Amino acid sequence: MQHADYRTRHRETNRQHRSLVRAEKRRIVRKEESMTIGISSAGISVPIRRLPVIDTVSQWNNTSADLIVKQFGTECRTSLGSDEDTLTLAHEASHNCMDNARADPSDVDAVFFGTVTAPELYRGCANALMDILTASNAYTSQDVSAAERSGIMALTNAYAYISSGLAHQALAVGSDSLCRHISCCCLRITAQDCMSVNR
Incomplete structure (x- = not known):
């Protein structure tokens, strides 16, 4: 029983x-x-300087201007100024983003900076960016370096932090240049290389 x-x-x-x-x-x-998790605002920053491809190729004589202009449709390249780098562009874009959202940078819980062309080797870009944006240090930061996917990986990490509850407001930044120090020699490409890529 x-x-x-x-x-x-x-x-x-x-x-x-x-x-x-x-x-x-x-x-x-x-x-x-x-x-609901989503993008509340966006901001952009593009260097103002333009470098015509024809002028560059005529100086360096390293490839065919016709190939670049006609086949790729590239008439000019954006070029960083002497006082610009990926961090300054990221600052301007982040500032525009915060203004568009009417948000205070000190409310950001996490910042993710995606770049493979960081201006400094040892200092984190995410921390440097937040130092410029706000005096607050109550945030988590992470530099993301994943080749051409750095920006999207930063966005993915921001989503993961918010969805897990580790952050309430995150800033995801993607800022890259073709190389750390842009020069005319960056257009070194041969017609044969271009043809083999397009086949």
């Missing part, structure tokens, strides 16, 4: 436990459905 009572109580306890677990799962699903 005691054994039967024990089994009955055990079944009842298991039933109650399962119903509590189901209720908790429903609550979590409802909470996740009500929590």
Whole structure:
């Protein structure tokens, strides 16, 4: 008789436990459905200087201007000024983003800076950017370096931090140049190389 009572109580306890677990799962699903994660604002910054391809090729005589202009449709390249780098461009874009969102940079919980052409080798760009934007140091920062995917990886990391609850407001930045020090020799490409890429 005691054994039967024990089994009955055990079944009842298991039933109650399962119903509590189901209720908790429903609550979590409802909470996740009500929590919308998205991009609240965006900002851009592009260097103002333009370098005509024809002038560059005529100086360096390293490739065909017709190939670059006609086949690729590139008439000029954007070139960094002597006082510009990926960090200054990121600062201007982030400032524009914060203005567009009417947000305060000190409210940012996490910043992710995607670049492979960082202006400094040892100092983190994400920290340098936040030093420029705000005096607050209550944030998590991360430099992301993933070849041409650095910016999208920064955005992915920001999403992951927000969806996991580690951050409420994140700033994802992607800023790159063709190389750290842009010069005319960056156009070194042969017609044969271009043809083999396009086949």
